[in-house]
Structures are given as C-alpha cells and as structure tokens.
Amino acid sequence: MQSTSPDVERPALPAVVRRFHEALPPDLVITDPQQLRTYECDGLTSHRVVPAVVVLPETAEQVQQVVRICAEHRVPFVARGSGTGLSGGALPHADGVLLVTSKMRRILEIDLANERAVVEPGVINLDVTRAVAAQGYYFAPDPSSQQVCSVGGNVAENSGGAHCLKYGFTTNHILGLEVVTPDGEIVQLGGPAREAPGYDLLGAFIGSEGTLGVVTKITVRLLRKPEAVQTLLAGFASTDEAGAAVSAIIADGVTPAAIEMMDALAIEAAEQAVQCGYPPGAGAVLVVELDGPAAEVEHTFAEVKRHCREHGAFEIRVAADDHDRAMIWKGRKSAFAAVGRISPDYIVQDGVIPRTALPEVLGRIARLSAETGVRVANVFHAGDGNLHPLVLFDDAEPGAGERAEAVSGAILDLCIEHGGSITGEHGVGADKVKYMGRMFTADDLDTMQRVRCAFDPVGICNPGKIFPTPRLCGEVPGPRRGVHPLTEAGLADQF
Amino acid sequence: MQSTSPDVERPALPAVVRRFHEALPPDLVITDPQQLRTYECDGLTSHRVVPAVVVLPETAEQVQQVVRICAEHRVPFVARGSGTGLSGGALPHADGVLLVTSKMRRILEIDLANERAVVEPGVINLDVTRAVAAQGYYFAPDPSSQQVCSVGGNVAENSGGAHCLKYGFTTNHILGLEVVTPDGEIVQLGGPAREAPGYDLLGAFIGSEGTLGVVTKITVRLLRKPEAVQTLLAGFASTDEAGAAVSAIIADGVTPAAIEMMDALAIEAAEQAVQCGYPPGAGAVLVVELDGPAAEVEHTFAEVKRHCREHGAFEIRVAADDHDRAMIWKGRKSAFAAVGRISPDYIVQDGVIPRTALPEVLGRIARLSAETGVRVANVFHAGDGNLHPLVLFDDAEPGAGERAEAVSGAILDLCIEHGGSITGEHGVGADKVKYMGRMFTADDLDTMQRVRCAFDPVGICNPGKIFPTPRLCGEVPGPRRGVHPLTEAGLADQF
DSSP: OOOOOTTOOGGGHHHHHHHHHHHSOGGGEEOOHHHHHTTSOSSOTTOOOOOSEEEOOOSHHHHHHHHHHHHHHTOOEEEESSSOOSSOTTOOOTTSEEEEOTTOOOEEEEETTTTEEEEOTTSBHHHHHHHHGGGTEEOOOOOTTTTTOBHHHHHHHTOOOTTHHHHOOGGGGEEEEEEEOTTSOEEEEEOSSSOOSSOOHHHHHTTSTTSSOEEEEEEEEOEEOOSEEEEEEEEESSHHHHHHHHHHHHHTTOOOSEEEEEEHHHHHHHHHHHOOOOOTTOSEEEEEEEEESHHHHHHHHHHHHHHHHHTTOSEEEEOOSHHHHHHHHHHHHTHHHHHHHHOSEEEEOOEEOOGGGHHHHHHHHHHHHHHHTOOEEEEEEGGGTEEEEEEEEOTTSTTHHHHHHHHHHHHHHHHHHTTOBSOSSSOOTTTSHHHHHHHSOHHHHHHHHHHHHHHOTTOOBSTTSSOSSOOOGGGSOOOOOOOOGGGHHHHGGGO | OOOOOTTOOTTHHHHHHHHHHHHSOGGGEEOOHHHHHTTSOSSOTTOOOOOSEEEOOOSHHHHHHHHHHHHHHTOOEEEESSSOOSSOTTOOOTTSEEEEOTTOOOEEEEETTTTEEEEOTTSBHHHHHHHHGGGTEEOOOOOTTTTTOBHHHHHHHTOOOTTHHHHOOGGGGEEEEEEEOTTSOEEEEEOSSSOOSSOOHHHHHTTSTTSSOEEEEEEEEOEEOOSEEEEEEEEESOHHHHHHHHHHHHHTTOOOSEEEEEEHHHHHHHHHHHOOOOOTTOSEEEEEEEEESHHHHHHHHHHHHHHHHHTTOSEEEEOOSHHHHHHHHHHHHTHHHHHHHHOSEEEEOOEEOOGGGHHHHHHHHHHHHHHHTOOEEEEEEGGGTEEEEEEEEOTTSTTHHHHHHHHHHHHHHHHHHTTOBSOSSSOOTTTSHHHHHHHSOHHHHHHHHHHHHHHOTTOOBSTTSSOSSOOOGGGSOOOOOOOOGGGHHHHGGGO
16 A cells, blocks of 8 residues: 655664664663554554554654654654554654654643643543633534544644534644754744734645654644533434535524434444434434523524424434533444444445535435445534445455445445535545545646655655555656757657 | 835846836736826735836736746746735835736636636626626625735735625635746646645635746636525614624524624715715614525524614614615625715725624723724624724824824734634735734744745745745745754754
8 A cells, every 4th residue: 555755775774763762761662572563553454554663752853853853864753643544644644753642741821812722633632622611711622532632633634523513623723833854854833823924834834744754843722611502413314305404504594513423234333332312213314413691592492493393304413411412422433343343354444525516425325335335324514414334244255345445435435426526534544545436536636746746756755645656756757848949840749 | 114125126127128018018017106096005005116117918828928037037927917906915026027917807717607708807896796696606806806806816805795704705705826936937726626636736826926927828617697586674773783693693503694784883984975864872783684585584584683673773774675785785895985085085994703702892892982083984794703893083183193003913913813814805915914923923934934935036926925024035045954863963953
C-alpha cells in the first residue's frame, strides 16, 4: 500500500539516529524493535508498517531539530498524534521516522475574553473542553474518538463529529497554527485575529493529513456552551421515511446541532452491544439534537417533533435529562465498535452525498448488498449527507475480504456519481489514495501536488499518503512557463 | 506603487493583442486609449494605472484562451470584477492585460433542495439573493457594495460585511470553484459536497486577491432567510460605554447577526449626509441586529436591550418595521461616503484587533488624532473587532496627505501591536504591501510566496499585489533540499 520515496536514502538512517541521540534526551528516541512495533498502525488496522525509529519530542524546538535532521539526510518522517485516525494517515514509513506528539500535552494559554486557547498538538480533544467547561465554554469538534484523539490529529485530518452539521469541522475552530515546515522552518499560519491578510494557508494546512509539515502550537476557538440542549430519538419503519423527515427539517430552515441516522442492522448491532433501548422493530432511527437559547430550542424542538411525526415516526422519545441524553447517544457512538458483535470483521467506510440523494443512494447500497450477499450497516450524519456504511465480512471465509472491499469501493463510486466525496471526515490517508483519481482530474491533482512540492520538494513529509501517483516533485508537470513568441508556432500544439 | 515583473516582455504586447483578436469577437477586446482609461483604478482611487489592453470574455473557455495567450507570451494579467475593491487588488498593470468579468453574469444553476447555486464570476452579489428571495433564501456575504460588487470579486477578496460576525466571510459561503490557473488549465477546487479530500485549495484561493488564477464558476451556499429579524439603535455617551456593552453581549453567549459601532464624528458625517436621525449628542451609537427563529430573537433581544441599558445607553430605538430598519442601516451604510461631506479627502482604513482591546486602541487613536491634528472618524464591525477608521484630510493643504497617511499607518501598527491584523476584509492589494513585513516574518512570507510560485512561477498573475518584495520565483528561498551526510559538517551552520 505504501510507496517509498525514490529520493530516500536508507543508509542515512544510522546517522539520523545518532543525530537524534545527540539532540534529544535518551528516553525520547525509540529504536527497540519490540517498542517500535506498538506504533505499526493507527485506527486503520488493515495497514501495518513498523517505523525505523520513533521520536517523542517535548517542545516545538525539538520537533524542529528532528525535522531538520530528517531534511538534511532526506529521511522521511510521519507525524502521529494519538493514532486514532481511520484512513492510515499516521501509518509509519518503514525507512523513516515516526514523530509522536504525545508528550506535547500542555495547554499554554486560555483567553476566555477573546474566546480562544493555545494548545500543544498532543493535547487530547476532550481535555480542551474540560479545561474551560467550568467557565461555560467548550471546544466544538467532537469526533467519536474525542476522549483519546489529539487536537494535532484533528488538525491533520480536519476531523468532524456528530455536531459538525451546525458547528462545522475542525477548520472552523482553528484560529492559528505554529508549524514546522518539512525543511525545518517554524512559521505562523493564521493568527489570533479572525481574518489574516495573504493566502489562507491555515485552511490549506488543516486537513493536509500531515503532508505539509508538523503542527507545534494550535490556537483554537472556544464556544460558549449553549443555554439549552434537547435530544430526541425517533423510530421509523424505513430509512426512506427517516430521510424524508431530515429533508423536511432542513427545508424548514432548522439547523439542528446534529441529525444522525442508523438503519436496522446498525440498530441491531448497537442493541446487542450496549442495550441502548432503541425502538424495537425500527427500520431506521434518527437522533436529533438542538441547542441554543432556551426559547429557540423549545420552539424549534416542537417543529422537529412535528416533522418526524408527519413523516411516519412511530415512536419519539425525548431525553428528560443528561442521563437520558447519554443513553440515546450511547447507541449511536458505540455503533462502529458494536458491529464487531455481529460480524468478525468490517470496513468502516466514509463518503459524502448531497442530502437529497440519500434515498436513492441508500436504495442502491441495499441492492448492492442483496446482489453480493455482503451485509452493510448504515450509520450516518444525515444532516450533511456524510455516510458511514459498515461493510461486514468474515476474514476466515475465502474471498470475503475482497468482496467486502469491492462493495466498499462501489459505495464510494456511488458517492462520486452523485456529486459527493470519497471522504467526509476520515481523510484519504493510505487507504483511499486509489480512489483519488476517480474524484479528481489529473490537472486537479497536479495543482495539489504543486502545493505539496512548494512545501516539501524532496518528498520526505508523510510520503505515500493522499496522492495516487507519488513521484518526485521534478516529475509533477509544473505550470507551463510559456515560450518566446518567435518559437510559439512550433509549440502551439502543446497548448 | 506597482512593481513590474522583471520577467515580462513588453514587446510581446502587439502579438498578444493580435492573438486576442483572432480568439475573441472584436467587441470583447479594448485597445482604444480613451476607453482603457475608464479601467485605470478600482475603489482605491489614489492608485491609477492604465492597462495596455482590456478583454471582456463571456465564457470560461474565453478566459482560458486569454490566460493561455498571456502565459505563452509572458504578459501579466489582472482580473477585475466590478472594480469596487478598496485595496487596489484590481489595479491594472501598465504592460499587461485587464481581464474584466462583467460579461459573465449568468446564474447557471439553482438547487434549493441542496441549498446551493452555481454562478459566473461577474454576477452581482445582490442578484444572487434576488434570484432566490421569493423562495425564502439568500446569499449571506453582504459587503456595503453589494448592489454593484461581483461574486468573483468577493471570492478574490474574501469579502465580509456587517453580518459576518454571525455568518462568516465569503469563504464560509463558497462550496466550489472552477478556476483558470495562471498557465491556462481549468481546475476544480472544492465541490458540491461540504468536505472534499486532498488539500483545501478552495480556502487558499478565496482571498488570494487574484494572484492564483481567474475564477470562472462559483458554487455558492444559500441560506434560509431567518424567520425573524430585530434591529436596534442605541446611543451612548462614549465609545468606551458602547464597547463595554458589546463585550457584555458577547460574554453572555449571544451572537448577534451584526453589531456595528460609529463614533461621534462618523455620526455627524452620516447625519449631514442622509439625515438618519441618530440620537443627538451621542458619543457613540451601536446598531445591533439579531436574526433567527422568532422565539429566540424575541428572548435574546430583551437581553441585548438590558446589556445596552446597563452599560449606559441613554436612548434605545427599536425598528418597528423594515422601513425603520432601513433607516437605521442607512446611517451606517452611508458612513464612508458621508465622510466626504465633512472632509474633502479621506483614507478608509481597515484593521482588526481582539474585541477586548477596543477601548485601549480607540483611546490610542484619539490621542494620535489629538497629537497630529488629523481627524479620525471611526466606523466598525464591533463584534469581531474589525475597525474602519476614516482618516480625514484636505489634499489642497501641503503635507496633509502625508500626515493622514502617517496616522493611517500608525493605526495599523496599533492593530499589529495588539495581536490583530492589517486588514479585516478589504485585502492587501496594492495598498498594503508595505505593511506585510510588519505582520509576517520573512519565513512566513516565503511560505506564501512558494505557494504563489507553485501556481504562477513566471509571475504574470496580478503581479505586485500582496507581497512586499516581488521577485522572480527562482529567487524565493526554496525549502532546503538537504545535503549528503558526508558534507553535512561543512553546511551545519546553515541550519
């Protein structure tokens, strides 16, 4: 799965390790094979590569030293936060350095008056909220892994979460970054002010999956906790009915904090795993959460209930308190893991379609499943059309993995066909490089590669990720440099 | 003010004009000096340059042809929408082509179910809203110039407006772009889905002030019109009191659609110009607008009134209907032009500070004004700390322009000193290149220049804008390519 940068020199590794030992305290450099093995994969466990060396820098200056040493020796490096990513974005390089940020866990500054905080990249997502919750603030991005994932990883993958329908992705909550570029410069992207002049490289860096540098400081936006939150669980006979209710809610101008949908198979799995008590016999459930000023939530919640009822909800359960709310969410949040109860193996897919294409695409997935005999459980952020089909298989059965892989790929093709995307929030990483060519033209990809080469011409920064045809930057077709008018006739057919 | 790209060949111009005549209908190519003069400036009228030739393409393919011809002949080009920009971003190049998009005014697609539309770059901002208003939708970015400015120009400058406190800048309302790159490729950035894989070059392109290519199609996000809108005008004795009210409102967790402040001199100017009937004797007024579900607005509006009263508002006027609301906004929206009534000349400044620094910075501006005798009227988006000081002078008085320029620059220094920005929404353009070095380190600027060079290595796409030291891309310090381990000792001090 992984491509080796042709420019990389394996013999440089012993020299690099020697330099690391000179630059860093001994316990921050790991070369013991047994210990290295614990870093062989991230959340995409189907891909495993043991790194040549692991470093655990504690400061931005140490990150800079590590990157400079790698740059001098042309040794590839991969940054890793908590390793919870689902696309293999932090998959190590066999001939390279894994730069783990888990020792960079300081919250450096909290400025509530201006609603922002500065944190190091290894800080756990939920710890940001914990640090400001008593004062009534929180950090909005809430991936399911928020108890363990790092803010640096959220930045790399532009992580979403159940509430990004209303609050947006990580990119909407980052004000500025300090970054070590692949050649070892420390630069500032964005800044404390809401808008900065020049190019928005902050936005380009966020979601670049660790290919443009290593983040060392993050200025995050803090939000006031909403005055009121209301959550309901609605049971429908089918995903079509539930989908129609979603469309009606959105068309009414309501933006819930979250609208999540689960289909019958996903409900079954969650029920077996955590006994969440979802409505028996439901072909689909919706979890709808509203937040905001109490007066707004109360009014809008009534509207949401009406739309659910009008579109066939046979049971609507409203969370009376935080415990109820937690139980409703428990079923949804445990769905991925729960699928392990009903199938020995599964692929977590992640794709996006326009919300209006939901019924059509779900119908096509059901047919695909019926035709191939591969079971698919659907869990998704229905409000913004972000599907998470779970494709079930048993690896012990010959050919089952390949069939599941084929169905999983066919679902991405459906997303592309409907004008959507091959990933909503998990990223391309090592897993989806092969699909990039289906979504983008060669010119589109070359434009991205040129930017990558502007940051990393040698190709040492997380090589083999995102792009389907990794190659030396000299091979990326550069912008045409034009020709002298006198010779233009002879070259005209190049244009 | 303008720098000539050293790589540009003036003798190529006649050949370029000949090629334009071959490629485009005759009325789309302007070379008549009289007609060319009408394009000599945008909204920054202190900077004027007559372009060598103007083209008015009608389609993306014609834009591509124009750009390819420029690229082949290494002739610089500048794209221009309606020419309302205030930083000279569309200032022409004397030896170059001005590519005007005013004939690209088609709304190509409206998809209300998915809340989006596809428009050409010359479409007037307000015409997007007009096309969908009957169905209850609107396009949120609302620069003061929205009756004449183009969506393409909004994309180039990442335009804001009074309501970006709640709704964000143009970048928050663009889903995808079709762009002609400086070498004449047509590429897609972003797309209809909310999140796309790969780098967020959509975000980097938006606000790049025409230096990365020419936009030819724009997929915009449409919002549902809010159920209710409430607007109030509050009079305070001083900007300090008004500022304290703003802080109290925000600290309470309220996000108004807009909070605008005007000081005494700005009020005086507006009053003379449009008789808006603002409270007599006020040292500052706030315009606060709330929108959303009626229940929310009603509840929150009461809170806002309370905060205003508690912080010294001596008069609060609530708009009873759309006419009243229009009158309240009329004073604010006409403020820039109105200043012309009280001063023959003025500079519209645009800077950002953290909201909490408002009292301190306004105090410093007042002192600066007292010390220099240069009058400054302050109009600003108080909610997000975006100042628009209007620096008044009389060009007939010797040295007055220079003194005003000095005060205007000193205000930007204040913004930088307080952790803000040298532009909130007007851009750097030709006007503020000289301030970029005060806000960014050389490494920060080089990182941006590398991206520019990735798109435009010859430097023909809106050269002389944004960057303080325009130079050939070969001169931008590239990322260090590392050295062979054997030679590292000799080069170590470079790192």
